Amino acid sequence: HKSIMRLQAAVSALFRDHLAERDFIEIHSPKLIAGASEGGANVFTLDYFGQPACLAQSPQLYKQMAICADFERVFEVAPVFRAENSNTHRHLTEFIGLDLEMAIDEHYYEVIRTLDHAFVAIFDGLREKFALDLDTIQKQYPFEPIQYKPAGSNVVLHFSEGVEMLREAGYTLGDFDDLNTELERALGALVKSKYGVDFFFLSRFPSEIRPFYTMPAPDDERYSNSFDVFIRGEEIVSGAQRIHDAALLIKRAEAKGMEVDTIKDYVNAFRLGAPPHGGAGVGLERVVMLYLALPNVREACLFVRDPKRLAP
Numbered sequence: 001h002k003s004i005m006r007l008q009a010a011v012s013a014l015f016r017d018h019l020a021e022r023d024f025i026e027i028h029s030p031k032l033i034a035g036a037s038e039g040g041a042n043v044f045t046l047d048y049f050g051q052p053a054c055l056a057q058s059p060q061l062y063k064q065m066a067i068c069a070d071f072e073r074v075f076e077v078a079p080v081f082r083a084e085n086s087n088t089h090r091h092l093t094e095f096i097g098l099d100l101e102m103a104i105d106e107h108y109y110e111v112i113r114t115l116d117h118a119f120v121a122i123f124d125g126l127r128e129k130f131a132l133d134l135d136t137i138q139k140q141y142p143f144e145p146i147q148y149k150p151a152g153s154n155v156v157l158h159f160s161e162g163v164e165m166l167r168e169a170g171y172t173l174g175d176f177d178d179l180n181t182e183l184e185r186a187l188g189a190l191v192k193s194k195y196g197v198d199f200f201f202l203s204r205f206p207s208e209i210r211p212f213y214t215m216p217a218p219d220d221e222r223y224s225n226s227f228d229v230f231i232r233g234e235e236i237v238s239g240a241q242r243i244h245d246a247a248l249l250i251k252r253a254e255a256k257g258m259e260v261d262t263i264k265d266y267v268n269a270f271r272l273g274a275p276p277h278g279g280a281g282v283g284l285e286r287v288v289m290l291y292l293a294l295p296n297v298r299e300a301c302l303f304v305r306d307p308k309r310l311a312p
Contacts, residue, residue, distance in 0.1 A: 058080060097281050123148055242278055
């Protein structure tokens, strides 16, 4: 387990070093906040000296405010809290988030390729610097080394392409249906068979199944400028271009049935203008679990927090 924890520390360090070398600024955002950071209901609430508050689901608002303040590229390595009663092999209620946000010059694929390079740097770094630990882990948890392409050339599929691949393989799903765990794994197996990789991107998700702040696709608003990253058939990253126009943010929040007043500080951050930007959030423990093909995310966590565990 010490070797697994050493790799967990290495993933965090490699992520930080890679982005710092590319002019990203590390920020530290508050975890005690007044409203839900992603507008959802899955938050831990608490009394903050008589005011309602919650633990941050994401540094989303603060990453974007930094971009609005002309920071251009930021990242954070910090705890994330999710009040989801999900008792699965891959869910935790508290985990370490590797988050980044960046201004976009022309297309949201700039964010995808930034992550492409970051993950390859992490994979290469683990293989080159931690061979002894990998060998130790291999003895207890045998696994096949992860397959991926050189930085900047990893597979990027449209959501509709993924749906078509699944249908051709005999699965039934609608054009705009979200992918459940079974379908994610099936798609991962199909991509491995066709492209020979365990690591790939799925882009252009349906708008209906993405958060309110996700930028709709310019050619078809039923889809969005968004993406997920998959390792061994499981999602480890969710990212997108963000809406940077206050009026459109309000429109999208209302369409999702949200109380706009609860996100007024978020919306106000864009009223004086903001550059096009996008970003992503990565679950550290899930990256370690899937890189090592561990059976459970708890194996990649030192002190587990899930719906049934609050101590030690």
